[in-house]
Amino acid sequence: MVEYLEGTYRGRVGDQGEVTGSGGNWSVSARRRTRADRGRICDRMSVDPRFVKLRRGFAVRSGILVSVFLASYLSCLLLSVHARDFMSTRIADSVNVALAVGIGQFLLTFVLAWAFGRSAGRSLDPLARELREQAREEEAAAGTAVRR
Known part of the structure; x- marks a missing residue:
């Protein structure tokens, strides 16, 4: 099940730590890496x-x-x-x-x-x-x- 709340993607987490959504399977670690990469990009842009x-x-x-x-x-x-x-x-x-x-x-x-x-x-x-x-x-x- 995929839910869209306030512009953020929220998928259901399975037993193996996989998130299923319309884009396929995303592991929790991949999502964390994505957030970390975006954070670094935002930090670079802010300066x-x-x-x-x-x-x-x-x-x-x-x-x-x-x-x-x-x-x-x-x-x-x-x-x-x-x-x-x-x-x-x-x-x-x-x-x-x-x-x-x-x-x-x-x-x-x-x-x-x-x-x-x-x-x-x-x-x-x-x-x-x-x-x-x-x-x-x-x-x-x-x-x-x-x-x-």
Whole structure:
């Protein structure tokens, strides 16, 4: 019997320590070797300068994104609490500054998400794709089965 739980392969272990599944028989020791090989590949990838650059780039972009959004949100909140007269100023017939700022929050959210996606697509995604391909090549060279 083969079970797929949360993306991990789980087969039934027989009396001889063999795991039967759709891919044939896998011994417990072969599965341990596969995990150890993957662990070594992950350790090598984690110290790769390109991976460090990828992580740092994501962290910087995410930090900027969160900081800009929080600054905008907090300024809107503080204006609505401490500058009630300014926020109630009419811009058009039934539109005041508070409504415009509130709609601006939604627009800012979409603009930040679009800018993050575009920036990541240009610089982070190609690097991630390159690292993923290298990891798959190393995994294939180590003789482990590539499974998704």
